Amino acid sequence: MNKQSLPYTIGFTFFISFLFVLFLSFAHHTTAPRVERNREVTRQRSILSALGVETSGPDQIQEAFREVKEIEREGITLFRLDDGETGVYAKEFIGSGVWGPIEGVLAVTGDLARTRGLEIVDQTETPGLGGRITEGWFKEQLRDLRIVEGTIRVAAPGEGDTDKENGKIDAITGATRTSERMGVIFKNELERIASALGVEL
Amino acid sequence: MIDQYFQKQDVMRRLIYALIPLFFFAVLLYGWSVLMQTAVVFAGGIATEYFFTRQRGKKISEAVLVTCALYALALPPALPLWITLVGIVFAVALAKEAYGGFGRNIFNPAIAGRLFIFLSFPVPYNAGWIVPASRGPQGFSGLFGTAQAAGVDTVTAATPLALLRTGEIPPLMDLFLGFRGGSSGESSVILILLAALFLVATKTANWKTMVSTFLGALTAAGAFFFGGLIPGLSPASFPGFSAMVPLAAYMMSGSILFVTVFMATDPITAPNKPLAQFIYGLMIGGVSMTVRTLAGFPEGTSFGILVANTFSPFLDEHLPAPKKKTRKIHPAGAAR
Amino acid sequence: MNAETLLNPFSLFFASIITSNILLSNFLGMCSFIAISKDSSSSNGLGMAVTVVLTVTTAINWLILHHVLIPLDLVYLRFIVFIVSIAAVVQMLEMIIDRVSQALYLNLGIFLPLITVNCAILGVSLFMEIRQYTLLQSVIYGLGSGLGWWLAIMLLSAIRKKTEKSKVSPALQGPGLTMITIGFMAMAFIGFSGMLAVQ
């Protein structure tokens, strides 16, 4: 058979493409549930972490997430965890950082008296400076912090404000701009959550 | 060949002379820290240069001394010495020797070194500003720097740019004379002006580049100020002629004048054609002020120089040459 | 969640040229960058060709992604589909330019075959997918990235021309020095970060 003839060329190309696509779709469909589960678990892990639920391992995350209810109010999706009092609400956010968007989850109590926690999902801030928003000490500042005058103030640089009643957190040393943007994100998100819950800030 | 060699050295020597008053003033302001910085810079810079020139079988050029002097004067006085060393080694090795040594570098080594350590170590860098000696009724307080004289460890001081950002305008006379925080050698406007006069009078530096750089900076600063884009300085609170005060303070703060006089005029990294030089200057000034005002960095001059360096061969290649008499300044303009 | 709420077309355009330059901050398109940037006229031609192809392919790949791959649940095949569509677009452009104008073909067309393997083209299509741009944003992003690449290659070719005359260490001649030069360029362009951001 002439391997340079047009029918062979076309036939060969089609056959090889068909074979590849067949194999790839097989590979895709066998792993698809796993990929889907990974994605879910990643998202659930962030939300739970913001809500202050300690988890480890995918199974435990999915188990713990059953307690969380997804609710939608005024077009805003919130995740509610019952704590026997006002409830705790988490909201996924995406805000503008210095280099690019900052994605994360912010959780507050139902009466908006305190924040419950913060988790950063994705960011492209300057590594070692603004990028430190993902570090434990920074996020820990938002753990059960009292919300004063409807906002969270990002004050002078430091290594973590441990006073939970002053409504203030420390900015990151050397990353003034990222810290400022975080302040803006907190303010916007608190307002959004307040309007969704119908609570005065 | 020999002629050219000596001429080059002449230029370099005159530059060093012009920097000496700035150096003494820096010692007056900050004392030992400046002496230490300078010693480390020169030792590191000369050693690095020696390492490379030895392989090429050449002598150390005097240009490296200028690089060292400019770099040392452009640093925060209390920068940790090992960081200083990293910067000068980087400057000489990568910005200069990689390109084949003296006269061939594309990027200004002193600026490249400063920017490298600024980007690497922003936290220690910004903690390196200390309180300078000040001018008072009883004369200078603390000849060797206030902090050291008072027996205190280094005290971080706010630079004028940081003050301006909070809306506070430092006294213009202090800015003019140079009694303010900042890099060791950048502060005294009057000394920089005198050095500029000396450099222009001895034809060491091109006055046109200085003017176009200044113009670029002033235009950008003016536009940002009246556009209300400078944080802390609202044009509304300075009606009419009083707007000159914050604008002058903005221009006298940071290292824009130092860079205009000493870095923008570096003939090796600047383009050769007059029109290209003019645009190059505008670019340095404009980019410096843009970065200072709009980007997340406290000072934009290093970026201004480096961006303009990047454009310099491009400008030279694509802008038209003047009709006649261009041959004179041909070989990298180093003869000026 | 979508990034579109954050980005107006204007800032996306400038960000993709300057602050998030596809070459200087995403390292893409380097092979042809290094091979070609020796002289300015071919750099110019290649830059132009990349800009055109980027704009067109990003738009076409967006349409394919949103109207074919996503509805048919075939997103996992996007690498193959994107690269084939890029190859096809390049081939078609080459044919069209050849018919339309010989001068344009010599300036632009001869660089087209190089472009299929230019990672910047595929890279922009992949970023467009990951960042979930709208069609308008994708076109702007493609155009801006192309212009940014063009600018970078023109600057570099001028610098290379100047450094070629100097006696650089033989070990560093060519690619080595080019890498260091790109390093300095990238360092200079960091200055604009924080003014505008893409992504």
Added chain:
Amino acid sequence: MSSPKEIMRENLWTNNPIFMQILGICSALAVTNLMINTLIMTLGVVFVTAMSNLTVSLMKSLIPRKVRMIVQTLIIAFYVIIVDILLRAYLPDISRALGPYVGLIITNCIIMGRAEAFAQSNPPVLSLWDGVTSGMGYMGVLMTIAFVRELLGFGTVLGFPVLPSGFEPWIIMVTPPSAFFLLGIIIWIGKTIMNKEGATA
């Protein structure tokens, strides 16, 4: 025909794809700020280079000349998609970190280059070996860059802290310019050694 040992020496050192030809850096330089990402990424490249070399060599007599490049691209894309699917399913965090760069392995000129220059005219097993060693040469250079960047940028090696706590991280190492500088310096040093070898040999 070269012996396997010669092929290895050529691909790892004297004709290293990055040193000598500066090929294929685009797709991987961006991920060299962390060693683990670089490792996974370059392992992917080794896998794709090896397998596509093998496949091209096995099928070389079947491929019509007219569509040779397209078929090669298809083969490469096929293996890249497999890598992508595997990463998504089994290493979701790294898959996220690598982002679009996995896909860009397709345009890595090394792979196409080896398929064209070697596999097209050599027997399958030798082609496989050529692919593995080319990929390893590539991996070696990039891992060196990643090692320096991670060590100085974060003070860690493969995520384990190795430097004393007083260590001041070099933030520039985490940003793009450092990758260019380091690659330039590595080429500089490598070629200097090579030139000396050449002079003595």
